[in-house]
Structures are given as C-alpha cells and as structure tokens.
Amino acid sequence: MTDTSKDRFEPFADGASVRSVGGLSIENGTARIAVHGSLDITKDRIGLDQARLLRETFEAVVKALEAAALPEKVAEAADIAPKRVKNPFA
Template identity: 60%
Template sequence: MTRRKADPAFVPFADDAAVRTLGDFSIENGTARIALHGSLDITRDREGLGRARDLRAALDAIVTALEGEDLPESVAEEPEAAAPVRNPFA
C-alpha cells in the first residue's frame, strides 16, 4: 500500500492563497481561518482509505498549528475592510 505524504505547500494559517484539494473537497488557507468547501466520498476501499488519510493529515496539520499558538477566545466574524487599489487599466 502506498503511503501519501502531506502536502508541503499547504501550511495551515501561513497565507491567504494556498488550497489543498481532495476530490471535490477543498481546504482553503487563511491567516485567520481555514475554510472547508465541497464534498468528499470516502469509499470502503483502498482509494477511500487514501482519501481518509489525506483528510486526516490535513486536519492533523491544522490542529497542530492551533495547539502551538496562544489563541484568542474567538476571531472577529466580520472580514477586514479591503484597502482601495488603484485601477491599473485606468
């Protein structure tokens, strides 16, 4: 059986751009929150086991990142206001 390695490009809470994709399921990185979208079928076969292990590895990385920090009680629900940007086409 092939062991899958963690995705080194996905470091939880490191940036606002990285996405880890598992089938139709995506884990979108953010510096304040990580968003989970889509669906993931974990079938009762070797492929399903591989998908389950990939999901566990991603969640373990997120939990490890959180456990290693001094966390606030909660994060504000409102997104930060975007700063105006000059139109490069104007």
C-alpha cells in the same frame, strides 16, 4: 495553488493555498480555514488515500492551533473599523 498530492499543507500560513481531496476543498487563510464541498470516502485504496490526506491535513490544523496563543474569538471583518489611508493616486 491546488494541492491534490501529499505535499506539505501549512495551516494559517497564507490566504491563497487550497488542498483538494475529491470534491472537498480546504482553503487556507491566516485567520481561518474554510472547508467546502463534499467527499465520498469509498471502501477502496482511493478512499484510504483520501482519508489519510484528510487526517494529515486536520492533524496539521490542530497542531498549529495548539501551538498558538489564541484569542477567544477571531474578529470578523464587520467588527473591524476601516482605516483612512492617503490616496496614492492623488
């Protein structure tokens, strides 16, 4: 899902949604939000709309973080030991 409008962006709710602002992508995840790309905010109405959307997005991220019980650091995938599971095809 690409969100280029002002639709609701719920930080940390899923690992599939993306909000795009110009050439900037804000990728949602359950443990982290990734920001990629580049954005020139121009001194015009489009720039103002983009700046407001960025502000709204990051305010939602901060609000979600402030409302959560946070660990000191999120475990990286390499830090988590793999689990053996039964082969469902065997």
